[in-house]
Amino acid sequence: MRIEANRDVCVSAGMCVLNAPEVFDQDDDGVVELLSAEVPAEQVEAVTRAVQVCPSGALRLSG
Template identity: 60%
Template sequence: MSEEQKPVRIRADRDVCIGAGMCVMTADQIFDQDDDGVVVLLEPEPPAQYADLVRRAVRACPSGALSLVED
Protein backbone atom coordinates (compact mmCIF):
# COMPACT_ATOMS: atom_id res chain seq x y z
CA MET A 1 0.00 0.00 0.00
CA SER A 2 1.45 3.35 -1.00
CA GLU A 3 1.87 6.19 1.50
CA GLU A 4 -0.94 8.11 -0.22
CA GLN A 5 -3.40 5.26 0.31
CA LYS A 6 -2.66 4.43 3.95
CA PRO A 7 -5.55 5.38 6.23
CA VAL A 8 -4.94 8.57 8.20
CA ARG A 9 -6.31 10.17 11.33
CA ILE A 10 -6.50 13.94 11.64
CA ARG A 11 -6.21 16.28 14.59
CA ALA A 12 -7.52 19.83 14.33
CA ASP A 13 -6.59 22.42 16.92
CA ARG A 14 -9.51 24.83 16.75
CA ASP A 15 -7.69 27.28 19.04
CA VAL A 16 -4.88 27.62 16.48
CA CYS A 17 -7.11 27.78 13.38
CA ILE A 18 -7.19 31.20 11.71
CA GLY A 19 -10.06 30.39 9.35
CA ALA A 20 -8.07 30.55 6.12
CA GLY A 21 -10.17 27.74 4.63
CA MET A 22 -7.33 26.04 2.78
CA CYS A 23 -8.42 22.70 4.22
CA VAL A 24 -11.96 23.10 2.88
CA MET A 25 -10.70 24.18 -0.53
CA THR A 26 -8.42 21.13 -0.62
CA ALA A 27 -10.73 18.46 0.79
CA ASP A 28 -14.30 19.63 1.39
CA GLN A 29 -15.36 16.02 1.89
CA ILE A 30 -13.31 15.96 5.11
CA PHE A 31 -13.24 19.56 6.39
CA ASP A 32 -15.76 22.33 6.90
CA GLN A 33 -15.85 25.63 8.76
CA ASP A 34 -18.26 26.78 11.44
CA ASP A 35 -20.00 30.18 11.42
CA ASP A 36 -16.81 31.78 12.78
CA GLY A 37 -14.66 30.21 10.04
CA VAL A 38 -13.00 27.74 12.41
CA VAL A 39 -12.20 24.28 11.08
CA VAL A 40 -14.67 21.43 11.65
CA LEU A 41 -13.62 17.84 11.00
CA LEU A 42 -16.36 16.01 9.12
CA GLU A 43 -14.30 12.81 9.05
CA PRO A 44 -11.58 12.55 11.75
CA GLU A 45 -10.65 9.13 10.31
CA PRO A 46 -11.40 9.51 6.60
CA PRO A 47 -11.45 6.60 4.17
CA ALA A 48 -8.06 5.71 2.69
CA GLN A 49 -9.12 7.08 -0.70
CA TYR A 50 -8.88 10.61 0.78
CA ALA A 51 -5.45 10.17 2.38
CA ASP A 52 -3.59 12.13 -0.30
CA LEU A 53 -6.06 15.04 -0.14
CA VAL A 54 -5.85 15.07 3.65
CA ARG A 55 -2.05 15.20 3.56
CA ARG A 56 -2.22 18.11 1.11
CA ALA A 57 -4.70 19.93 3.34
CA VAL A 58 -2.45 19.47 6.38
CA ARG A 59 0.53 20.85 4.46
CA ALA A 60 -1.53 23.78 3.15
CA CYS A 61 -2.78 24.90 6.57
CA PRO A 62 -1.08 28.27 7.19
CA SER A 63 -1.57 28.21 10.96
CA GLY A 64 -0.50 24.62 11.57
CA ALA A 65 -3.85 23.80 13.14
CA LEU A 66 -4.04 20.47 11.33
CA SER A 67 -1.85 17.45 11.96
CA LEU A 68 -1.81 13.77 11.18
CA VAL A 69 -2.03 11.33 14.08
CA GLU A 70 0.59 8.65 13.74
CA ASP A 71 -0.21 5.12 14.88
Protein backbone atom coordinates in the same frame (compact mmCIF):
# COMPACT_ATOMS: atom_id res chain seq x y z
CA MET B 1 -5.34 7.38 9.32
CA ARG B 2 -6.78 9.99 11.65
CA ILE B 3 -6.87 13.76 11.38
CA GLU B 4 -6.84 16.17 14.30
CA ALA B 5 -7.70 19.85 14.09
CA ASN B 6 -6.72 22.32 16.78
CA ARG B 7 -9.54 24.85 16.70
CA ASP B 8 -7.64 27.12 19.12
CA VAL B 9 -4.93 27.90 16.57
CA CYS B 10 -7.01 27.76 13.37
CA VAL B 11 -7.01 31.17 11.65
CA SER B 12 -10.05 30.40 9.46
CA ALA B 13 -8.09 30.47 6.21
CA GLY B 14 -10.26 27.75 4.69
CA MET B 15 -7.42 26.04 2.84
CA CYS B 16 -8.35 22.71 4.38
CA VAL B 17 -11.91 22.87 3.05
CA LEU B 18 -10.63 23.89 -0.36
CA ASN B 19 -8.35 20.85 -0.53
CA ALA B 20 -10.47 18.21 1.17
CA PRO B 21 -14.13 19.27 1.37
CA GLU B 22 -15.23 15.76 2.28
CA VAL B 23 -13.23 15.84 5.51
CA PHE B 24 -13.20 19.49 6.59
CA ASP B 25 -15.84 22.13 7.10
CA GLN B 26 -15.88 25.55 8.73
CA ASP B 27 -18.31 26.83 11.34
CA ASP B 28 -20.05 30.21 11.12
CA ASP B 29 -16.88 31.93 12.34
CA GLY B 30 -14.74 30.12 9.77
CA VAL B 31 -13.09 27.87 12.31
CA VAL B 32 -12.31 24.39 11.09
CA GLU B 33 -14.66 21.51 11.86
CA LEU B 34 -14.01 17.88 11.09
CA LEU B 35 -16.68 16.00 9.19
CA SER B 36 -14.80 12.83 10.00
CA ALA B 37 -11.78 12.23 12.25
CA GLU B 38 -11.16 8.96 10.42
CA VAL B 39 -9.63 9.64 7.01
CA PRO B 40 -10.71 7.20 4.28
CA ALA B 41 -7.83 5.85 2.20
CA GLU B 42 -8.96 7.71 -0.90
CA GLN B 43 -8.89 11.00 1.05
CA VAL B 44 -5.39 10.68 2.50
CA GLU B 45 -3.72 12.49 -0.39
CA ALA B 46 -6.15 15.43 -0.24
CA VAL B 47 -5.88 15.64 3.54
CA THR B 48 -2.08 15.53 3.36
CA ARG B 49 -2.24 18.50 1.00
CA ALA B 50 -4.55 20.31 3.41
CA VAL B 51 -2.12 19.73 6.29
CA GLN B 52 0.74 21.12 4.19
CA VAL B 53 -1.07 24.29 3.12
CA CYS B 54 -2.76 25.11 6.44
CA PRO B 55 -1.07 28.39 7.44
CA SER B 56 -1.55 27.93 11.19
CA GLY B 57 -0.31 24.37 11.63
CA ALA B 58 -3.69 23.45 13.12
CA LEU B 59 -3.94 20.08 11.38
CA ARG B 60 -2.20 16.86 12.22
CA LEU B 61 -2.45 13.56 10.40
CA SER B 62 -1.53 10.44 12.37
CA GLY B 63 -1.86 6.71 12.43
